[in-house]
Amino acid sequence: MIRLVRAEFLKLRTTQVWFWLLLAAIAVTALLVVAQLAPHDGVRSEDDVYSVFTSSGTAYVVVFVLGVLGVTTEYRYETITPTVLATPSRWALVTAKMITYALLGAGYALVCVIVQLAMALPWLASKNIDVSLTSNHIPAALLGVFLVVMLFGIVGLGVGALIRNQIVAVSVGVVFLLVIQNILPAIPGVKYAFPYTPGGAVAAIFTVVGSRDVNGATLFTPVGGVVVLLLWAFVPAILGAKFTLTRDIT
Amino acid sequence: MTETGVGTASQDGRIVVDDLTKVFRGNIRAVDRLSFTVEPGSVTGFLGPNGAGKTTTLRMLLGLVHPTSGRATIGGLDYGQIHGPLGVVGAALESSGFHPARTGRNHLRIQCQAAGFPDQNADTALGLVGLGEAGKRKVRGYSLGMRQRLSLAAALLGNPRVLILDEPANGLDPDGIRWQRGFFRHMASEGRTVLVSSHQLNEVQEIADRVVILNRGQLVRSGSIAELRAGSDAVQVRTPNPDPLLAGLAEAGARAEQTGPGTLRITGLPIEQVGHLAFVHGVELHELQPENFNLEQLFFALTQEGAPGPGLQAIDAGGKR
Numbered sequence: 326m327i328r329l330v331r332a333e334f335l336k337l338r339t340t341q342v343w344f345w346l347l348l349a350a351i352a353v354t355a356l357l358v359v360a361q362l363a364p365h366d367g368v369r370s371e372d373d374v375y376s377v378f379t380s381s382g383t384a385y386v387v388v389f390v391l392g393v394l395g396v397t398t399e400y401r402y403e404t405i406t407p408t409v410l411a412t413p414s415r416w417a418l419v420t421a422k423m424i425t426y427a428l429l430g431a432g433y434a435l436v437c438v439i440v441q442l443a444m445a446l447p448w449l450a451s452k453n454i455d456v457s458l459t460s461n462h463i464p465a466a467l468l469g470v471f472l473v474v475m476l477f478g479i480v481g482l483g484v485g486a487l488i489r490n491q492i493v494a495v496s497v498g499v500v501f502l503l504v505i506q507n508i509l510p511a512i513p514g515v516k517y518a519f520p521y522t523p524g525g526a527v528a529a530i531f532t533v534v535g536s537r538d539v540n541g542a543t544l545f546t547p548v549g550g551v552v553v554l555l556l557w558a559f560v561p562a563i564l565g566a567k568f569t570l571t572r573d574i575t
Numbered sequence: 576m577t578e579t580g581v582g583t584a585s586q587d588g589r590i591v592v593d594d595l596t597k598v599f600r601g602n603i604r605a606v607d608r609l610s611f612t613v614e615p616g617s618v619t620g621f622l623g624p625n626g627a628g629k630t631t632t633l634r635m636l637l638g639l640v641h642p643t644s645g646r647a648t649i650g651g652l653d654y655g656q657i658h659g660p661l662g663v664v665g666a667a668l669e670s671s672g673f674h675p676a677r678t679g680r681n682h683l684r685i686q687c688q689a690a691g692f693p694d695q696n697a698d699t700a701l702g703l704v705g706l707g708e709a710g711k712r713k714v715r716g717y718s719l720g721m722r723q724r725l726s727l728a729a730a731l732l733g734n735p736r737v738l739i740l741d742e743p744a745n746g747l748d749p750d751g752i753r754w755q756r757g758f759f760r761h762m763a764s765e766g767r768t769v770l771v772s773s774h775q776l777n778e779v780q781e782i783a784d785r786v787v788i789l790n791r792g793q794l795v796r797s798g799s800i801a802e803l804r805a806g807s808d809a810v811q812v813r814t815p816n817p818d819p820l821l822a823g824l825a826e827a828g829a830r831a832e833q834t835g836p837g838t839l840r841i842t843g844l845p846i847e848q849v850g851h852l853a854f855v856h857g858v859e860l861h862e863l864q865p866e867n868f869n870l871e872q873l874f875f876a877l878t879q880e881g882a883p884g885p886g887l888q889a890i891d892a893g894g895k896r
Contacts, residue, residue, distance in 0.1 A: 328688055328691050339684075406672045412689055
């Protein structure tokens with residue numbers, strides 16, 4: 326299994342997509358930190374600090390995209406044939422990919438967390454807001470970032486395995502994550518579905534403090550959010566492994 | 576780890592296709608109760624027109640396509656059961672299975688990593704197929720011939736006992752084809768099993784010891800080139816007085832057809848005996864020559880009418896004498 330994971334990492338390293346998407350994740354994290362700290366009515370007291378430290382969680386979108394590409398690229402360029410010739414067991418292949426993309430998510434999360442800490446800690450200090458890494462629920466925020474970004478790598482794999490067409494899978498996934506699920510709470514009737522969406526799960530995980538009410542729909546607890554996200558990660562990946570990867574490769 | 580995975584049952588590199596059938600969605604019968612074997616130590620040509628089911632058969636053999644019924648095994652095992660398959664079976668299926676932004680060498684390194692071979696195997700394989708330095712370039716810039724060579728390099732990574740190659744000569748220049756011919760012969764001479772699908776029949780006639788001919792998913796003919804030749808060798812005769820010769824040939828059990836005024840095409844009798852018959856019947860000959868064996872002609876005779884066609888019966892009758 327270790328050599329399969331290393332082969333998957335080698336696949337990632339030998340094209341440049343990972344690099345550009347890592348830059349994108351860093352840029353978005355930095356922008357979010359700036360957006361929260363720069364305005365005059367932004368972070369003013371210790372109570373406002375928590376959400377600054379969830380900024381790096383947005384890296385989940387790019388890791389999701391990488392996960393989708395991790396499966397769909399194999400089909401697009403037909404590298405699935407040599408991949409399966411080397412590893413005939415589809416379950417071994419899927420397990421290796423899940424481990425790889427979870428580890429990849431951890432790496433992206435680590436880089437983005439470092440960026441966020443390097444920006445936020447000195448900035449907060451300059452505003453005379455006293456913050457330590459163990460205060461203000463910051464450990465919960467950072468743990469949440471790692472969990473979210475790691476699991477979204479697996480969510481991406483599952484979506485990629487179920488949709489297979491690269492352009493469709495990436496567009497549908499990104500539009501759903503960034504647009505559709507975020508307007509759900511504004512729609513009467515379907516807003517109660519929001520807590521069950523991946524975005525609802527992320528919101529729950531990052532709501533350690535404050536109200537869990539989103540426009541009348543109630544988010545799960547952070548632990549409940551993790552459970553929902555685990556389902557989003559593993560159910561599509563297992564279905565994809567069972568129904569897509571075992572299909573004939575012609 | 577270079578020599579990993581050659582399990583005891585796979586030591587024997589025999590390929591056995593047994594009553595194999597594949598029906599695709601829409602009731603398309605791509606392969607229909609196909610049976611044949613491929614022996615180690617030989618180059619076997621796998622022939623058939625486009626859509627005959629060659630690629631589907633090879634993909635079933637490699638566990639990429641699930642058979643509807645029947646079985647295809649290598650050394651007695653399904654591909655999926657072979658421990659460390661890249662060390663036992665090398666397959667080059669088509670030239671498109673590469674990420675364009677990846678270098679040829681990196682493509683091979685990924686395969687090595689997954690199979691547990693050292694990266695050095697990638698460099699050795701690149702050298703063997705003559706890609707060497709080109710391996711450091713991205714596949715995007717490769718010609719069709721270079722992609723074919725890279726495919727072959729991937730098949731060679733684990734120094735396998737069995738080589739399965741789908742149309743490997745496509746896109747190669749004449750030099751490349753000549754090199755490949757020698758290479759396959761060399762592999763077979765080392766006791767390896769080499770199965771090569773092709774539609775370039777003259778090429779196959781040059782390199783293959785045996786052929787398996789497929790049409791519309793069914794086996795039309797399999798056997799050694801020598802066997803096929805024995806059944807289809809013909810003698811051409813030109814004479815101003817064919818009738819006594821025709822009578823003599825009929826007595827001797829040969830088949831003769833009149834192909835023009837005074838010209839005959841005779842099958843089922845060696846050329847020396849045809850000459851002898853002409854002599855004893857006092858027939859003057861203006862021409863007596865063997866008709867060269869031509870796989871292409873045989874192939875078209877076998878595949879045009881569907882299987883088994885009249886061409887096949889004629890050849891079988893000839894072969895039995």
